[in-house]
Amino acid sequence: MTDWAAVIDATWPAAACQSLGPWTIRTGAGGGNRVSAATARAAVTPDDPDKAAAAMRDLGQDPLFMIRDVEGALDRMLADAGYVMRDPTIIRACPVAHLTTAPLPPVTAFTVWPPLAAQRDIWAEGGIGPARLAIMDRVQGPKTTLFGRIDDRPAGTLFVAIHDGTAMLHGLEVATHHRRKGLARWLTRAAAHWAQRQGATTFSLLVTEANAGANALYADLGLTEVGRYHYRILQRNRP
Structure with a gap:
């Protein structure tokens, strides 16, 4: 099965990536959502989004998360925390x-x-x-x-x-x-x-x-x- 996250990261890479708890934090360098959004690589607790948001602010970026179609629980957690949906995207x-x-x-x-x-x-x-x-x-x-x-x-x-x-x-x-x-x-x-x-x-x-x-x-x-x-x-x- 194709690892679509890996394909996206390899063919449209961020300027830099760092690991923070369950997150991958990306430095976008002005390149748009796809290279600036944080993604989860492990289970997320209710306190974890705030830590990721602080890390993104430290990079001069707005707190932004990419949510894959299998991450319903994380999506609900972020929605409850006041994060609004942007740009639903289809992989074809x-x-x-x-x-x-x-x-x-x-x-x-x-x-x-x-x-x-x-x-x-x-x-x-x-x-x-x-x-x-x-x-x-x-x-x-x-x-x-x-x-x-x-x-x-x-x-x-x-x-x-x-x-x-x-x-x-x-x-x-x-x-x-x-x-x-x-x-x-x-x-x-x-x-x-x-x-x-x-x-x-x-x-x-x-x-x-x-x-x-x-x-x-x-x-x-x-x-x-x-x-x-x-x-x-x-x-x-x-x-």
């Missing part, structure tokens, strides 16, 4: 081979590392700035970016990395004026082709529950739900 996956049956259109997608300035511009337009690009640089395993073009113009980009035979796509972004032309579909397939060449057998990605368009696309491509998680963050008016 399928065999790599399911995405590599169709040939890619010529001059549509190119593997590039490090990313080009045009890719960085597309990511910046979508809110993916230097702190998230630094996450890509930190990945130690097989990794690349895909650069998409439409009408011979820069149009899209994504990042993909592999851990233990599982590829995970991150940061798919299509430039605003090139959307609804099918590029996201082809970039996803191109990422799977690259992953297959690296020996990966499973292809996966993360998508928020609220992103109906992306969920419809990925479901149509055959990426099925294999897990869920969400965040809980402390309301600012509470201690």
Whole structure:
């Protein structure tokens, strides 16, 4: 069975991690929720969230926890303590081979590392700035970016990395004026082709529950739900 927490940590790593009691505390360095949230690695007592919250504040971060779909008791504990839910997220996956049956259109997608300035511009337009690009640089395993073009113009980009035979796509972004032309579909397939060449057998990605368009696309491509998680963050008016 795939250890999805390990795949996420390896393909989208925090700047640093430390153990504190039952928690893994992450230093996010401005890279967003996924690299900043604390996670439980052992049973949690009612006093433990406050200790984790203090450690996160010491790092200059808001107290934030990632809750996996099997952690109902922890979820209730944090809810009772005033932590509100944020960004329910679906883990989707399928065999790599399911995405590599169709040939890619010529001059549509190119593997590039490090990313080009045009890719960085597309990511910046979508809110993916230097702190998230630094996450890509930190990945130690097989990794690349895909650069998409439409009408011979820069149009899209994504990042993909592999851990233990599982590829995970991150940061798919299509430039605003090139959307609804099918590029996201082809970039996803191109990422799977690259992953297959690296020996990966499973292809996966993360998508928020609220992103109906992306969920419809990925479901149509055959990426099925294999897990869920969400965040809980402390309301600012509470201690």
